[in-house]
Amino acid sequence: MAEVKHGRPETLAAQALGVVDAATGALIPPLHPSTTYEREADGGYPRGRVYARADNPTYDSAAHTLNALEGGAATLLFASGMAAATAAFLALQPGDHVLAPKVMYWALRSWLLGFASDWGLVVELVDTTDLGAVATALRPGKTKLVWVESPANPLWSVTDIAAMAELAHAAGARLAVDSTIATPVLTRPLELGADLVMHSATKYLNGHSDVVAGTLTTAQVDEYWTRVKTVLGQNGGILGTFEAWLLQRGLRTLFPRVRWQCASAQSLAERLQALPQITDVLYPGLPTFPGHDLARRQMRGGFGGMLSIRIAGGRDAALAVTGRLKVWKRATSLGGVESLVEHRASIEGPSSPVPDDLLRLSVGVEAVDDLFDDLTQAVDGE
Incomplete structure (x- = not known):
């Protein structure tokens, strides 16, 4: 299915990029439950599909729609917001220094201070609304990822994303933004200089309390993004086919x-x-x-x-x-x-x-x- 990018964001979301199913003319994208795809006689995969853990055509509609709304280079769907967020950190190397907010989504905070620290990341919590504190905490050449949540759960503090991007990039780090609360309706972090934007799609993107999902959207496809994709495929944190279909349904009314x-x-x-x-x-x-x-x-x-x-x-x-x-x-x-x-x-x-x-x-x-x-x-x- 080719992307058709006609109209403003509201139109793109409501029409799922205006894509019509080529085989049937259906306005609603079909659901593909198949886990595997046929090889040709020569052993090749000319259709580009190999195995559903790596990709599934049902993912395309939601991923492409969100990618257009965020203005990204690529978007991946995950089994949960935690699967998406942790993939951004697991794509780093043990010994890398990361910054995250003192007050943030509790499950990710607990994971960073527990598993991620035990695994080898050097995790430091900082008040990301205080740019001076962030500048002091950054370790040029050693800090690899700065994680921001804005507005931040549950005090709703707001972080200056553009300023944080400048600080992170000057130190040689990437900036990732949990934009679950703002959604692309209100804020597009990549336009403000962020490198990665994450959503717990369980929340507003789906919006009906019947899907657990997560997303990551990147500003550029590079070596780091390739590692994120590897984490998704090898850890198996993939979204179910029906959940991906429901997520696209939710995006239409975002x-x-x-x-x-x-x-x-x-x-x-x-x-x-x-x-x-x-x-x-x-x-x-x-x-x-x-x-x-x-x-x-x-x-x-x-x-x-x-x-x-x-x-x-x-x-x-x-x-x-x-x-x-x-x-x-x-x-x-x-x-x-x-x-x-x-x-x-x-x-x-x-x-x-x-x-x-x-x-x-x-x-x-x-x-x-x-x-x-x-x-x-x-x-x-x-």
Whole structure:
């Protein structure tokens, strides 16, 4: 299937690049469950397909669509966001120095401080919103990868991607950006100088809480990218065929979903500030948020569908609020059409840097007044 790149990003996503199945004329890409492909009599593979662990035609639609949205040179699909993120580090060599945020997606932070460090990477955590601290932590010639998450889960701090790219490149390192929260609707890290962009596609890219997937998109196909592909194939972290098909289905509605969720999150953040039981609202769209001005420059058309609130009375009061919610669902994950709430400190455990009075909110596509009313009654203790 050839790519047809006509139109703006919204059109490319909605029409899956406008590709029509050549064999049937179908507007929806077919699903190919086959794990293997026939050789010709001479032993060759003129169609370019050998074995599904290396590639599968069902991957093409989602990978090509996301690649176009990110403006990348190539995109790979993985079995999960963690499979994608860890592949970026496993493509390095033991002894390489890497930088990552102090506050970031907890599972990857734990993997870096555990497996990756034991394997031989020299992992250093730094406040990536502090460019001076990053410049000090960089080791020219030794730092190979700088990992940034923006906005960063669950405090939603915003990192200057363009400035980080300059610092990383000056030290001879690559910059990788976890852009799960921003999505290509709001931020395109490769345009800002990043070398690699990662998504937990489980979240907004799929958007329906029925797929676990991850993606990596590169600015250039080089030796490092070849090693990333090798990690994918040899570690076997491949995406299932049906999951790849569902991911493409989700990408078709990415823009309207994310824009709706951004608008609702902005409305909720502004209104929740007035509730006395809430001591702080963390959302990049608020003028009082420390990274607001940067977010305005770096994010286009909204500030994301994620926010966090801090509850007066600490941990017990915060947990009590979740117990009283009726519309919001108490569940892990984010980015789906249903609104979710989670007390991150209790999920992450005693070593978590997250305040124990904080509740993370993933805003779905429900009526925003229903979401606000539910939060209001829950914090009021009704």
